[in-house]
Amino acid sequence: MSSIKESKNILKWSDTVELVDNLRVDEVGLKERVASLASRSIKKDSKLQALNYIISMCDLTTLEGEDTEGKIGQMTAKAIRPDPSNDEVPSVAAVCVYPALVSKAKEMTRNSNVKVASVSSYFPSGQAPLESKILDTQFAIDQGADEIDIVINRKAFFEGDYRKMYDEIVALKEVCKSVHLKTILEVGELRTYENIKKASLISLAAGSDFIKTSTGKISNGSSREACYLMAKAVWDYKTVTGFKAGIKVAGGIRDSKDAIRYLVIVNEELGSEWLNPDYFRFGASSLVDDVLKQIKKLKTNAYQSSYYFPRG
Amino acid sequence: MNEIKKTYKNYVGGKYVRSESGKTFRIDLKNDFYEVPLTSRKDIRDAVVAAKKGYSNWQKLSPYNKTQVLYRLSEMLEGNFETYQQLLQDAGLTKAKASEDIHKAVDTIIWYAGMADKWEQMTGNLNPVAGDFFNISHQESLGVVFTLNSNNQSLNSLLLNMLPALTVGCAVISFNEENSVIALKLAEDINNSDLPGGALNIMSGKFELLIEDVSNHVEITAMAIYKEINNHDKKIIKENASKSLKRIFINPPTMGLEALFPFIETKTVWHPKGR
Amino acid sequence: MNKWEYAESIESSSIVNIDKKYGIFIDGNFQSANSKKFIKTISPSTEEVLSSVTLGNEIDINSAVESAKEGLKIWSKISGTERAKYLFKLARLIQERSREFAVLETLDGGKPIKESRDFDLPQVAANFFYFAGWADKLDLSWNAKGLKPYGIIGQIIPWNFPLLMLSWKVAPALATGNVVILKPAESTPLTAILFAELCQEVGLPPGVFNLVTGDGTTGAALVKHPDISKIAFTGSTGVGKYIQKETADRDIGLTLELGGKAANIVFNDAAIDQAVEGVVNGIFFNQGHVCCAGSRLVLQEDIHDEFVTKLEKRMQSLRVGNPLDKNTDIGAINSKEQLDKITNLVNEGVKEGGSIFQTDCELPQNGFWFKPTLFTNAQPSYRISREEIFGPVLTTLTFRTPEEAIEISNNTEYGLSAGIWTEKGSKILWAADRLQAGVIWANTFNKFDPSSPFGGYKESGFGREGGRHGLLSYLKVQS
Structure with missing residues (x-):
């Protein structure tokens, strides 16, 4: 698995400015396109294929103050073998936890392909000095995290200090070195579509391997429109630099139908080479259960109950 | 009697011009006669060129400005009241009828002058479309309009035939037969008004000689016929018009909002409403 | 990993009863x-x-x-x-x-x-x-x-x-x-x-x-x-x-x-991704069998390459095939006669010197089909720039200044519709005033509503x- 990509992907600030200068997005046209993609009818084999993709792209997540090593144990077991009754169901891509639980997660997943991702940089608000964010990130890496999910500095973004937002990501990227860096935009706070595209491009320019929609800690976490715009940003960035970044959608994606619609966006806007865990992820807790139900339904033609599937 | 008679000329592109053919024809009024130009095909071609130029200058004036230009025309008419009265009397009207006609003509101009900056509010509107769109329909003038005017010896009729198209911003080639003397007299007031040259062109002649040329001319966007014409001529006009989908109006209304309908084209603009 | 192909998703035709x-x-x-x-x-x-x-x-x-x-x-x-x-x-x-x-x-x-x-x-x-x-x-x-x-x-x-x-x-x-x-x-x-x-x-x-x-x-x-x-x-x-x-x-x-031969003008300050969508919708909607189709892409020269690259990529994602498949974007050409007309004009366009791009889609054996087609390097004098093709064929013309965009757009006997793509409001209104067309879509295209008048100049x-x-x-x- 080549989830660790070339990290020499930082674009100079002056080039970044050029990239985000005069960004224009038309909301109505954007929504129209996204709605039209949502009308794709995914049935039969293509649906089963999609459901398996989704499982393999999931970052099974728990980010609560009440998380314990016990909870992490349950979740990692499920991550490795989501449906013990069906060997064809793949492992999820990663588990996503707070830094303090990385070592436990690492220990539980050592005999599997499941990665351990840790949030850092004073997730979810990011309202801390850069020095603290660096320590936070360094700690998670020291604990063995394969992937780091940071948040952008929305304070700086809204104050118009894009340079500061960029510099912070560059600094954290330096801490990460070859550890996979996912940068959370928190699109629900950015609100306008131009902001989302701008934040996407700045994050990519500053060295992010992935851009991610949301912390999952606010009510309007992810949206298909945001995913579409991020796909456009990834494409534009690839056109300029040749670097192929990934996208993680997280926050409010609870059922298979919704998740498939995200897959369609990525498939049609970026192409099927993005349809693997190296380039596309779902951050989710309850999504996996619905997908497992749907897979079983396709096999047995009977609608399923969640008590057939293990707790995460 | 050995008085020196005035020879009228066509009024094209803001200038008085003789027919390039040099031909004239005689109009016998009840109490007098006049020689007026017999417009040729080439004169029509020239008039269209002039009208196109006039159109670009006239239609771009603000509606407020158009109102003032037209209002000034009514002032000119009032100023020349007695000249018109005499002409109409020569044409056979009693002094009282002549006077009434001029008063009506002035009122007609006043009505249209005040319409120039209002009709768009009566013909345009926002359309309540579904979805997040701003959608508005408004009207634009058609372009160069040829009007075949009524034969009435009446200043008011003449104005009722030229003003609907002119008010909405079209350039008019106002073509006259038996009422040519009054029409060409009016040209003098037009010339002294602030109407841009070519916006209103006044010509005299025999339409039957020009029917093919006018109805075939692609740059004449519309023809309005304000007199009875026979079916044969109507057929020629419409058949030729069909080559370029020229708009043809036979005896359209001369007053009211509906008088403007033939000369306007609806443009609908859509724009999304979003952030 | 394998490509993700959408399985057929056919709308059942059992709902209709057709007499002989x-x-x-x-x-x-x-x-x-x-x-x-x-x-x-x-x-x-x-x-x-x-x-x-x-x-x-x-x-x-x-x-x-x-x-x-x-x-x-x-x-x-x-x-x-x-x-x-x-x-x-x-x-x-x-x-x-x-x-x-x-x-x-x-x-x-x-x-x-x-x-x-x-x-x-x-x-x-x-x-x-x-x-x-x-x-x-x-x-x-x-x-x-x-x-x-x-x-x-x-x-x-x-x-x-x-x-x-x-x-x-x-x-x-x-x-x-x-x-x-x-x-x-x-x-x-x-x-x-x-x-x-x-x-x-x-x-x-x-x-x-x-x-x-x-x-x-x-x-x-x-x-x-x-x-x-x-x-x-x-x-x-x-x-x-x-x-x-x-x-x-x-x-x-x-x-x-x-008929129509509508210009879809894209200025360099447009929301490019939405403009690409609008241009695609403008010409490929209903196989291009649309009188108001945006069949002439009038593109500002300085964004030509960027725009055409995005457009071609987007065109590749159009799914051509069985019209009853719910995932089909482009169906069949309405008749053999129409297909011949489109084919002839497109061949003519190639002969005249236009650069042709067609998508890689596979066409069904039976029925009448035409691949989504884009011409670049076309001149305003070419037949493909002047005649109504009434099919999924887009011709690109370029301009340098707003005035030139209007001149190119109005240089046709038709006047049904036009499109304007720019995020600058005053430029939209300026262009809308000058375009001789009955319907003007600004930052959108092919929108219809019963309350919205439709018809041509x-x-x-x-x-x-x-x-x-x-x-x-x-x-x-x-x-």
Whole structure:
């Protein structure tokens, strides 16, 4: 698995400015396109294929103050073998936890392909000095995290200090070195579509391997429109630099139908080479259960109950 | 009697011009006669060129400005009241009828002058479309309009035939037969008004000689016929018009909002409403 | 990893029942015509024969006119509110049976089910709803004297939006108190026939809606009939001119909604990704069989390469194939004849020196198909830049300044629609004022609404359909 990509992907600030200068997005046209993609009818084999993709792209997540090593144990077991009754169901891509639980997660997943991702940089608000964010990130890496999910500095973004937002990501990227860096935009706070595209491009320019929609800690976490715009940003960035970044959608994606619609966006806007865990992820807790139900339904033609599937 | 008679000329592109053919024809009024130009095909071609130029200058004036230009025309008419009265009397009207006609003509101009900056509010509107769109329909003038005017010896009729198209911003080639003397007299007031040259062109002649040329001319966007014409001529006009989908109006209304309908084209603009 | 292919997702056609043969609909009933000739209507995606419809002749048109005269007697006596109720009922019934209509439209015409289901049918119902509401308030529509219905209206509609064009014509005509004789297109008569069945179902008085199927000769007989007081036609500019000529010796109303070669202008300050979508929708919607299609991409030179790269990539994602597949974006070309016309013009474009790009999609064996096509390096003088292709073919022209964009856009005998893409508001309004076109889409394209007037400048015809302005197409102004 080549989830660790070339990290020499930082674009100079002056080039970044050029990239985000005069960004224009038309909301109505954007929504129209996204709605039209949502009308794709995914049935039969293509649906089963999609459901398996989704499982393999999931970052099974728990980010609560009440998380314990016990909870992490349950979740990692499920991550490795989501449906013990069906060997064809793949492992999820990663588990996503707070830094303090990385070592436990690492220990539980050592005999599997499941990665351990840790949030850092004073997730979810990011309202801390850069020095603290660096320590936070360094700690998670020291604990063995394969992937780091940071948040952008929305304070700086809204104050118009894009340079500061960029510099912070560059600094954290330096801490990460070859550890996979996912940068959370928190699109629900950015609100306008131009902001989302701008934040996407700045994050990519500053060295992010992935851009991610949301912390999952606010009510309007992810949206298909945001995913579409991020796909456009990834494409534009690839056109300029040749670097192929990934996208993680997280926050409010609870059922298979919704998740498939995200897959369609990525498939049609970026192409099927993005349809693997190296380039596309779902951050989710309850999504996996619905997908497992749907897979079983396709096999047995009977609608399923969640008590057939293990707790995460 | 050995008085020196005035020879009228066509009024094209803001200038008085003789027919390039040099031909004239005689109009016998009840109490007098006049020689007026017999417009040729080439004169029509020239008039269209002039009208196109006039159109670009006239239609771009603000509606407020158009109102003032037209209002000034009514002032000119009032100023020349007695000249018109005499002409109409020569044409056979009693002094009282002549006077009434001029008063009506002035009122007609006043009505249209005040319409120039209002009709768009009566013909345009926002359309309540579904979805997040701003959608508005408004009207634009058609372009160069040829009007075949009524034969009435009446200043008011003449104005009722030229003003609907002119008010909405079209350039008019106002073509006259038996009422040519009054029409060409009016040209003098037009010339002294602030109407841009070519916006209103006044010509005299025999339409039957020009029917093919006018109805075939692609740059004449519309023809309005304000007199009875026979079916044969109507057929020629419409058949030729069909080559370029020229708009043809036979005896359209001369007053009211509906008088403007033939000369306007609806443009609908859509724009999304979003952030 | 494997490519993710979408499995077929076919809309079942079992919902439609198609008879082997159809007569004409007059006096409120289907009856056999005087003409014993029939036209086979085929599915352009499979070339399968769906049904045979009457090729109406002059005598059939005469019978329809007699029926319409009787219909007019009844229709002119009932109140506007009663007319409104019939139209509201029709609207509701169309909604209820919209799936059936959509499948039939797709079978007969070849357009994707996605479009007949999500665009045509909702718009059809909306048209009847909208004009129903005008029937009892015509006196409030225009501050003009002497507005009266024409009487008997002859309506001739095209094959690109068969039922939608029916609704654009029939709903306002009936709302304003006229009665109708409709001649649907030769290749797409079936939804009009189903609509006639609905008229029976709602108990529309006999003779108010009459339907005579046929070809150009049937249309000509309708145009020539002396008792028709108005012709409303949507179709080619050539036929529009013929109608104006043919009716030259009569005092007759005409609404002509004809061809187009619309410019879709993209300025360098546009929202590029949405502009790409708009350009794609502008030309590939309904296989490009759209009179107002944005068939000329008028592109600012400094963004040419970036835009064309994005456009070609987007075109590659268009799915061409079985129109009944819910994932099909581009269906079948409506007829062999149309396919030949498109093919010839495209070959001509290559000969003239245009650079052609076609997508890699695979085309089905049977039926009529054409790959989404883009021309770059085209000159304004090329036939592909001037003639209406009426297919999925886009021609790119470039400009340097806004003035030049307007000049290029207006350099056509057509004037139906135009598109403007820029995020600068004042430039939109500046351009909209200067574009000689009846419908201007700014930062969007191919949007329609019953309340929004549609119709052209110049040789794209005259008269408007839709909205308050559309009423004037069916009300005679008496001086």
